[in-house]
Amino acid sequence: MHIAVCVKAVPSTTEVKMDPETHTIVRDGRASVINPFDATALEVALAIKDARSAAGERTRVSVMSMGIPDTERLLRDCIARGADDALLLSDRAFAGADTLATTYALSCGISQLDEAVDLIVCGKMAVDGDTAQIGPELAGAFEMPCITDVQEQPEVCGRTLRARRACDGGRETVEVDLPAVITVAKDAAQLRMPSIPGVLAAETAPVAVKTAADVGADTARTGLAGSPTQVVRSFVPERSQEAVAIEGSPAEQAAALAALIEEGCR
Ligand code: FAD
Numbered sequence: 097m098h099i100a101v102c103v104k105a106v107p108s109t110t111e112v113k114m115d116p117e118t119h120t121i122v123r124d125g126r127a128s129v130i131n132p133f134d135a136t137a138l139e140v141a142l143a144i145k146d147a148r149s150a151a152g153e154r155t156r157v158s159v160m161s162m163g164i165p166d167t168e169r170l171l172r173d174c175i176a177r178g179a180d181d182a183l184l185l186s187d188r189a190f191a192g193a194d195t196l197a198t199t200y201a202l203s204c205g206i207s208q209l210d211e212a213v214d215l216i217v218c219g220k221m222a223v224d225g226d227t228a229q230i231g232p233e234l235a236g237a238f239e240m241p242c243i244t245d246v247q248e249q250p251e252v253c254g255r256t257l258r259a260r261r262a263c264d265g266g267r268e269t270v271e272v273d274l275p276a277v278i279t280v281a282k283d284a285a286q287l288r289m290p291s292i293p294g295v296l297a298a299e300t301a302p303v304a305v306k307t308a309a310d311v312g313a314d315t316a317r318t319g320l321a322g323s324p325t326q327v328v329r330s331f332v333p334e335r336s337q338e339a340v341a342i343e344g345s346p347a348e349q350a351a352a353l354a355a356l357i358e359e360g361c362r
Pocket of ligand 1: 103104105137163193194196218222227228325
């Protein structure tokens with residue numbers, strides 16, 4: 097079984113810097129961490145690998161990311177924690193991608209892996225872009241079934257994956273045939289610590305760094321050029337600590353509150 101885990105490098109701080117011209121995040125490698133949801137996604141994949149390996153079934157976990165060259169540091173950390181190998185898609189042509197262009201780049205990378213993928217594990221969402229679209233879009237690109245918002249460690253039995261996911265009324269159990277895509281909630285698991293043999297292995301482990309040309313991506317479909325969604329304005333909202341006491345009857349208070357909200361939205 098071959099599992100691909102999608103890992104995004106996100107700013108480690110809430111003080112996110114935006115490029116005033118492209119309205120994309122200024123990615124500073126030194127201040128990047130693994131998206132917390134992707135740390136969970138990695139643990140979910142490693143736990144599947146553990147269970148299958150105990151049953152004598154070979155399972156490989158590949159981590160992959162589209163990001164700046166420094167992202168290699170984070171991918172090596174994933175290997176130290178138990179992933180087998182890593183692929184980094186890094187090229188100026190990938191910069192400024194919206195979710196469609198990101199999905200296209202990742203799907204080119206996944207298609208170029210040397211072994212077909214049985215399961216793609218993504219975080220439910222990235223804490224910077226926050227769209228939660230990449231997992232379902234990857235499922236669409238590969239025409240695979242998708243289980244979103246997985247809340248607990250899923251089970252793999254033969255070619256069937258069973259998972260508990262959040263739904264409007266609470267939780268439901270869903271079964272799909274592999275190959276499939278799942279996206280996981282942050283509390284579904286806790287990423288294990290790196291082991292000493294893992295840290296040593298990570299130093300020399302294969303991390304393939306590939307450009308758009310290497311994975312056969314059409315650069316008209318990648319990065320800013322390939323993104324139909326453009327972020328036209330972004331800003332850090334101003335927060336006021338000011339408290340306002342509203343007097344009067346419930347109807348008067350409601351009207352005054354509505355006026356205050358309306359004024360704040362202008
Ligand atoms: P999500 O879909 O939230 O991520 C889900 C999972 O996909 C992650 O947990 C991870 O497993 C995987 N994943 C995501 N990105 C990568 C990656 N680079 N490498 C590996 N795995 C990855 N784009 C739009 O299309 N529409 C918008 O409205 C939009 N608004 C934005 C607003 C702001 C303020 C910013 C900064 C960006 C916005 N973007 C938008 C761009 C969006 O952040 C990027 O397209 C990004 O590359 C992927 O989307 P996401 O971060 O929302 O990922």
